[in-house]
Amino acid sequence: xxxxxxxxxxxxxxxxxxxxxxxxxxxxxxxxxxxxxxxxxxxxxxxxxxxxxxxxxxxxxxxxxxxxxxxxxxxxxxxxxxxxxxxxxxxxxxxxxxxxxxxxxxxxxxxxxxxxxxxxxxxxxxxxxxxxxxxxxxxxxxxxxxxxxxxxxxxxxxxxxxxxxxxxxxxxxxxxxxxxxxx
Numbered sequence: 001x002x003x004x005x006x007x008x009x010x011x012x013x014x015x016x017x018x019x020x021x022x023x024x025x026x027x028x029x030x031x032x033x034x035x036x037x038x039x040x041x042x043x044x045x046x047x048x049x050x051x052x053x054x055x056x057x058x059x060x061x062x063x064x065x066x067x068x069x070x071x072x073x074x075x076x077x078x079x080x081x082x083x084x085x086x087x088x089x090x091x092x093x094x095x096x097x098x099x100x101x102x103x104x105x106x107x108x109x110x111x112x113x114x115x116x117x118x119x120x121x122x123x124x125x126x127x128x129x130x131x132x133x134x135x136x137x138x139x140x141x142x143x144x145x146x147x148x149x150x151x152x153x154x155x156x157x158x159x160x161x162x163x164x165x166x167x168x169x170x171x172x173x174x175x176x177x178x179x180x181x182x183x
Contacts, residue, residue, distance in 0.1 A: 012173045024147075031124075038120045042113065043087075047072065049121070051080050052089060052106065052114040060096050060103035089113060 003011075016022055035046050044052075047070065054069040055061055061069070067077035081104065084090040089110030092102040106114060129137045150162070 008169075008173070012170070012177070034124050035121065038124060039117060042116055042120065044113065044117055047076070047080050048084060049114070049117045051077065051084060052110055052117065055090060055104050055106055056111065056114050059105070060093075062095070062101060062103055066104065084110070 011019070017026075032046060035049075039046060039049050050070045051066060054066055058065070058069065063077055063081065064074060066081070067074045070077060070080075072080070081090060085092070087109075088107055090104050091107055093105055095101040095103050132140065
């Protein structure tokens with residue numbers, strides 16, 4: 001734990017809305033709202049776009065694979081795919097390896113719509129690039145990858161996490177800040 005005293009003080013003495021995790025959530029919520037509003041203009045939801053994009057990028061993707069790629073449960077992907085099939089955007093085809101399994105492919109209509117949706121997503125991302133500038137954009141891009149990798153790879157089966165060592169420090173800091181009359 002390489003926290004300097006000024007970093008620890010900042011973490012322990014700021015309002016919830018000033019913490020990094022709150023700022024990440026706020027940015028995620030703002031991004032999702034922008035994407036949702038823009039995709040609604042072409043008749044898609046963000047989960048539907050994500051499913052279409054992954055089907056376009058992964059030939060013969062199965063439902064289970066698609067659920068993992070889209071960060072949703074298998075039950076959720078079944079509902080998303082059903083809507084996409086009903087709209088004529090996706091079709092089920094026998095898997096290349098044979099057997100009874102079915103995979104998904106875009107229809108011509110689905111391929112056209114996913115291209116339009118990508119254009120909307122790229123427009124939002126280009127706007128963010130313009131706001132940040134290239135250096136900050138690339139730094140943020142790399143930082144978000146490092147955060148996601150660290151938080152998703154470090155948990156273990158026994159439910160420990162690399163930040164568990166920080167928990168006791170945080171409790172100690174909170175106890176030290178509290179009014180002695182409360183103890």
